[in-house]
Amino acid sequence: MRHGSHGARGGDDDQHLSLLNRWGALVARHGWIAVGIWAVILTAAGCLYPVLQRELSTPSYTITGSQSDQAQELLGEHFPALGNEQGVLVFTASGTGARSASYRAAVATVLTRVQDLPGITGVVDPYTEGGISRIGDDGRTAVALIGMRGDASERADLSDDISAAASAAASGTGVEALYSGSTPLNKDLSEVELHDQERAEMIGIPVALAVLLLASGTLVAALLPVVTALLGVLLCMGVLALVAPVFGLDQFVTVIASMIGVGVGIDYGLFVVSRFREELAHRIPEASTRRERKCIVSGAVGQALHTSGRTVLASGIIVMVALCSMVVIRGHVFQQIALGTGIVVTCSLLVSLTLLPAILGLLGTRVEKLALPRRMRPQDTVGGGGGDPMDTFWGRWARMVMRHPWLFAGTSIVLLVVMALPLGGIKLGLDLGLNALGKTDSGRAQQIVAATFTPGAVAPVQIVIDAGPGGITTADLNAVASLGDSLRANASVAEIVSPTEALDQAAGRHDAPALRAAARDAALRTDLGQLVDLDTGGRHLLLTVVADVPIDSVGAMQLVRDLRDDILPRALAGTGATFLVGGLTAQYVDLSDETTAKLPLVISIVLGLSFLYLLVVFRSILLPLKAAVMNLLATCAALGLTVFVFQEGHGESLLGFSNVGTLQAYLPVTLFALLFGLSMDYEVFLVGRMKEEWDRSHDHVVTVATALSHTGRQITAAAAIMMVVFGSFLVADVLELKQMGFALAVAVTLDATVIRMVLVPAVMTLAGRWNWWLPGPLDRAIPKVHLE
Numbered sequence: 001m002r003h004g005s006h007g008a009r010g011g012d013d014d015q016h017l018s019l020l021n022r023w024g025a026l027v028a029r030h031g032w033i034a035v036g037i038w039a040v041i042l043t044a045a046g047c048l049y050p051v052l053q054r055e056l057s058t059p060s061y062t063i064t065g066s067q068s069d070q071a072q073e074l075l076g077e078h079f080p081a082l083g084n085e086q087g088v089l090v091f092t093a094s095g096t097g098a099r100s101a102s103y104r105a106a107v108a109t110v111l112t113r114v115q116d117l118p119g120i121t122g123v124v125d126p127y128t129e130g131g132i133s134r135i136g137d138d139g140r141t142a143v144a145l146i147g148m149r150g151d152a153s154e155r156a157d158l159s160d161d162i163s164a165a166a167s168a169a170a171s172g173t174g175v176e177a178l179y180s181g182s183t184p185l186n187k188d189l190s191e192v193e194l195h196d197q198e199r200a201e202m203i204g205i206p207v208a209l210a211v212l213l214l215a216s217g218t219l220v221a222a223l224l225p226v227v228t229a230l231l232g233v234l235l236c237m238g239v240l241a242l243v244a245p246v247f248g249l250d251q252f253v254t255v256i257a258s259m260i261g262v263g264v265g266i267d268y269g270l271f272v273v274s275r276f277r278e279e280l281a282h283r284i285p286e287a288s289t290r291r292e293r294k295c296i297v298s299g300a301v302g303q304a305l306h307t308s309g310r311t312v313l314a315s316g317i318i319v320m321v322a323l324c325s326m327v328v329i330r331g332h333v334f335q336q337i338a339l340g341t342g343i344v345v346t347c348s349l350l351v352s353l354t355l356l357p358a359i360l361g362l363l364g365t366r367v368e369k370l371a372l373p374r375r376m377r378p379q380d381t382v383g384g385g386g387g388d389p390m391d392t393f394w395g396r397w398a399r400m401v402m403r404h405p406w407l408f409a410g411t412s413i414v415l416l417v418v419m420a421l422p423l424g425g426i427k428l429g430l431d432l433g434l435n436a437l438g439k440t441d442s443g444r445a446q447q448i449v450a451a452t453f454t455p456g457a458v459a460p461v462q463i464v465i466d467a468g469p470g471g472i473t474t475a476d477l478n479a480v481a482s483l484g485d486s487l488r489a490n491a492s493v494a495e496i497v498s499p500t501e502a503l504d505q506a507a508g509r510h511d512a513p514a515l516r517a518a519a520r521d522a523a524l525r526t527d528l529g530q531l532v533d534l535d536t537g538g539r540h541l542l543l544t545v546v547a548d549v550p551i552d553s554v555g556a557m558q559l560v561r562d563l564r565d566d567i568l569p570r571a572l573a574g575t576g577a578t579f580l581v582g583g584l585t586a587q588y589v590d591l592s593d594e595t596t597a598k599l600p601l602v603i604s605i606v607l608g609l610s611f612l613y614l615l616v617v618f619r620s621i622l623l624p625l626k627a628a629v630m631n632l633l634a635t636c637a638a639l640g641l642t643v644f645v646f647q648e649g650h651g652e653s654l655l656g657f658s659n660v661g662t663l664q665a666y667l668p669v670t671l672f673a674l675l676f677g678l679s680m681d682y683e684v685f686l687v688g689r690m691k692e693e694w695d696r697s698h699d700h701v702v703t704v705a706t707a708l709s710h711t712g713r714q715i716t717a718a719a720a721i722m723m724v725v726f727g728s729f730l731v732a733d734v735l736e737l738k739q740m741g742f743a744l745a746v747a748v749t750l751d752a753t754v755i756r757m758v759l760v761p762a763v764m765t766l767a768g769r770w771n772w773w774l775p776g777p778l779d780r781a782i783p784k785v786h787l788e
Helices: 011-017 019-029 031-055 067-078 101-115 152-170 182-216 219-247 251-286 290-328 332-368 393-403 405-425 441-452 474-488 499-507 512-520 522-528 554-571 584-618 622-647 667-697 700-731 735-772 776-781
Strands: 085-092 120-124 141-148 176-180 461-466 493-497 540-547 578-582
Touching (some): 019 332, 031 219, 031 332, 067 461, 067 578, 067 584, 085 152, 101 120, 101 141, 152 176, 152 182, 176 441, 182 251, 182 441, 182 735, 219 251, 219 332, 251 332, 290 667, 332 667, 393 405, 393 700, 393 735, 405 735, 461 554, 474 499, 474 512, 474 540, 499 512, 499 540, 540 554, 554 584, 578 584, 584 667, 622 667, 667 700, 667 735
Antiparallel strands (some): 085 141, 120 141, 461 540, 493 540
C-alpha cells in the first residue's frame, strides 16, 4: 500500500517521525470516541453561552495611565457625588411644557425612583439653578444629570436599571424618560453590532458554502469546513464565558471573535479536507477489502495532518504571535481583540486537528458524496490522480508567471504601492456609531439632546485642575476665570460650567476668602461641592466643557488636543497648578495617540518574531524576509484603499455610510496584526508545499510550478471565503464594522491574489536556489523542525 505520491517524504519512516501523522491516524481509527468526547465539550460550551451574555459589559476605550484615565480616577476620588461616570436622563413630552406642574411632578417621580437605586451617587434635576442641566429651548425637553459609581460591568448593569426604572416611573404621565451617556450608548452600540454580526453571517456563510462547493466539487466536502468553523466559534464562546469574570469582557469581543473564527475556521478546515481528499484519491484504488480501506483512510488522515495539518498549526501559531503583540498597547480594546481572536484561533486549531480528523475517519470515501460532475472537481481529488496537475489552470498560470518573472513582480509591486499612497494622509479617530443608534433609547436621547441643546451635552469634556498642596489660591481662581472667558470665545465650545462662575453668583467675586466663606455656608456648600472638592482636600477644581460638535467628531477631538497643548498650559502658567482633561472624547484622543505611538513597536515585534519562526520552519533567510516585506506591502495597500474609501468618502453612497473623515483609531494596528497572522495561512500552505517539492526534486522550476498547481485552487477558494465572510460586514449599520470588514476583505484578497499567486512565484523564480539558502553556522545553530 502506497502512502501517497504527494508529500510522503520517506514513506513509513517519515510517518514514524511525524507526531501529527500518528495523531491523525489514531483519531481516525477511533473516530466515534473522539466525536463523543467533542459532543460533550461542545454541549457544555453551548450551555455556557447564556452565562457569557450575562457577564459581558460595555466596551471600554480607556488607555491605562492616560490623562483621561487619571481624570476619571480623580473624579471618583475627589468628587464622589459625580461618581465614576455621569449620564443624562432626558425628559420629553409632545404637548406638555417642561415647566408645567404635571411635567415637574413626572420628573420628580422618575428622579425619586432612580435616586433610590444602588450605585447612584447623585442626581441633579432639570430645575436646579446653574450648571448644564436645564430646560430645552423647545420648552418640552428637560435634562437631569445622574452620577454612577462602580466599574464598567457594574455601570452597565446600573444603566439598564436606570432605564427600566425611569420608563416604569414615567409610564402614564405623558412624559417620556430616556437615559443616555457613555455607558448606555456603548451598551446599545454593542447590541446593534451583535445584530449586524448575525445579519452578516446570514449572508456570508451561505455564500461561503457556495464557494466551497465550487472549490471542492462535492457537497459533503464543502460542508465540513463550515461545520467545523462554527463549532470552533461555539467552543470559543464557552471558553470566553469561563474567562469573562476575570478579564471583564465586553460584547465587541464576541463580534470580533465570530468574524475571525468563521474565516480562519473555514480556511483551516478547507486545507485539511483538501489534502485528505488528495491523499485518498491516490491511495484508495489499491484497497480491495473493508479493512484495507479503513487502514488507507486512517493513513490519509494522518498524512493530511502531517502536511496541511502542520501548515494549519504553523499558521495558527503565527496568528497568535501577531495578536499577542497588541498587548504592548495599554488600551482595553486591544487586549479584548487580542484575547478574543487568540482564543478563537486556538479553538479553531483544536477542532481542525482533533474533531475534523475523527469526522474524516468516519466518513472515509463518503466525503466525495453529492459530487458535482467530474470535470468540475479538483483533479487532485479524482480517483487515480485525475491527470497531470500541471495541465490545470493553475499549472499553466504558474508556467506563465515563471516565464516573465520581472514583468509580474514589477507590475505587482507598482500596483500595491499605488494602492498604499492614500495611507500618507491617514487620520485616526473613533466613531461612536451614533448614526446606527437611532432606534435605541440612548440614541434617541442623544439625538434629542443634540437637537435641543448641543451635540456635546450628552458626554462633556471634564477638566480637573489640581492647585497643589497649598490649596486653592486667588491666583488659581483668577486663572480659572480667565480660562472660562477664553473657552466661551472658542467656536467649538457651546457652554462651560466653572467654579468661578458659581462663586461670582454666590458672593459676587471669585477669590480665596470668598471660596472659604461659601464652604462654610451649608446651602452653598452642596452645590459648590460639585465643582470644588471641599470635602476631600480642597485643592481640586472641576470645569465642564460642552462641545458644540458631536462627541466623537474630529472637531471635538481637536478641542481636547487644544485644551491640553495650548489653552490650559497658557491659562495656568505661573500658578503652579496642574490639569487633567477627561471625558469620553478625551478617551478617544488618548486611544488614537496610544495607537499611533505603539504601531511601530507592534510592527517590529510581529515582524521580528515571525521572521524567527519562519526561519526555523523553512530553514531559509530569504523566505522569512520575503514574507515580512510582502505582508507589509499588502497591509499598507489595504489600509490605503480603506483611507481612500472611508476617510476620503469615495465609497460613501455605494456602501451606505456617512463619511466622518477618520478611520477607527485601532484599525491600523489591528489590521496589521490580524492580516499578518491570517496571511500566513496562504504563505505557509504555498511555501510549505514548495518546501515539500524542493526536498524531493531540488529543482526550483518544478518546485514553484508544482506547488502552485496543487495549492492555487485551495488558496483562491480560501481567500474568496475570507473575502465573503469579512465583506458581508459591509451590510452592518455600525461604521467601525464596515471599516474593519472592508479592510480585512481587501487585505485578504490582495494577499491571496497579487501576493501569493503572482509576487511569490515570480520572486521565488528569480531567486532560484537562493530561496533555500541558509549559512552553515546558522543551519547548525537553529533546531531542525520540518514543516512538511
